[in-house]
Amino acid sequence: MKEVLEDNGNIIINLPVDFNIKANLGYLERNKNECMFEVENEMITRVIVIGETQTLVKIYVNEQNQMIVTFLKNSRPQKRLELEEVVKYIREWFDLDRDLTPFYTMAKADPLLLRPVNEFFGLRLIGVPDLFEALCWGVLGQQINLAFAYTLKSQFVEKFGDSIEWNGKNYWIFPTYEKIAKLTPVDLADIKMTLKKSEYIIGIAQLMARGELSKDKLMKMENLKETEKSLIKIRGIGPWTANYVLMRCLRYPSAYPIDDVGLHNAIKHLTKSEQKPSKEVLLKLALRWEGWQAYATFYLWRVLY
Known part of the structure; x- marks a missing residue:
């Protein structure tokens, strides 16, 4: 496991240089009815289930851009394999193992994506691993x-x-x-x-x-x-x-929900159009974003809230 276990039982996850916790917390806090985790004082609290083991964790990012995972209520797994599974879950949740350099290179040259990536740079496509x-x-x-x-x-x-x-x-x-x-x-x-x-x-x-x-x-x-x-x-x-x-969940960066109303509304908003984008326009955008349609969609969604 790349991560280091501290003396007090915390886990340290070294983050990609382009990870911005504020951008990710902004997404996580978008709806107050979220019941699967809580965000308070830039800390995330949630349960992560590994097999039969239920762990309650508090997650925050320190000034060195490291993610610190603390186990609450004596729920730290005793088995090394279970600890590794907790780390795996968090890495997958925040898509930490993906190199976003090619996406940002493409997006900064794209007139539709330029504003979202500048505004929310460091945001990851936050997943639903289960x-x-x-x-x-x-x-x-x-x-x-x-x-x-x-x-x-x-x-x-x-x-x-x-x-x-x-x-x-x-x-x-x-x-x-x-x-x-x-x-x-x-x-x-x-x-x-x-x-x-x-x-x-x-x-x-x-x-x-x-x-x-x-x-x-x-x-x-x-x-x-x-x-x-x-x-x-x-x-x-x-x-x-x-x-x-x-x-x-399955983490295909080319996935593209072409019929998504949020995607259509974000494109309308950014282009100041009265009409929703046609299928032809959406397919042309998919070609422009080849290999990164999922991230393009996620960043466009983020413009709406």
Whole structure:
């Protein structure tokens, strides 16, 4: 493990030189209804689950641009392998192992991306490492605004998830697919999502419980197109949700949610256009951003809030 364990049990993660914690915290703080972590005084507190082990961590960045991970409530794993998995989760969450130099070179020469990358330089495409959580978040967010999506997620997590209590606050753990697979839509009736969304989420959980769907299986597929087709075969997963998951969980930098309303609104805002961009325009932009469509989309989203 590249990281160093301090005498007091903290983990130090050396960050890329172009990582800016303020830019990333700005994204993480975009909605006050976020239930999976808390940001306070430039510190992030959240639960990271490694197998059967639940760890409650506080994360901050020091003046040397190092990420310090402190374990709360005596939740520091005793096994070296579990500590390494915590680090792996955090590195994946913040996409720390990706060299963004080619993206920034491209973006600074692109008239549409120049303002977002200057304004939010150092922002990483913050991910959702858990496949079930990413798929649920994608389904919950279909055809509704972001604020309502966060409300639905909070209701879902607080009804079916576990939590760790610390200093009078609950830090929530996303419900497991094993638990959701045993439910019926009636069990989700008091959450303000549509019946179809309830059915989709339970169906996804059942696929995972049967071993037919897993992150490992998707990661072993040959390319983005094959993986996208596999995701779209799942009931309730269309091209938008598939590309959302490809971006934020499976980490394909070429994933491109071309039908995303937020992407369209950001382009309208930056170009001062009354019309949403045409499919032709969006495809031309994809060619301009070849290999970095996911990051381009993420930075454009960031302009809106």
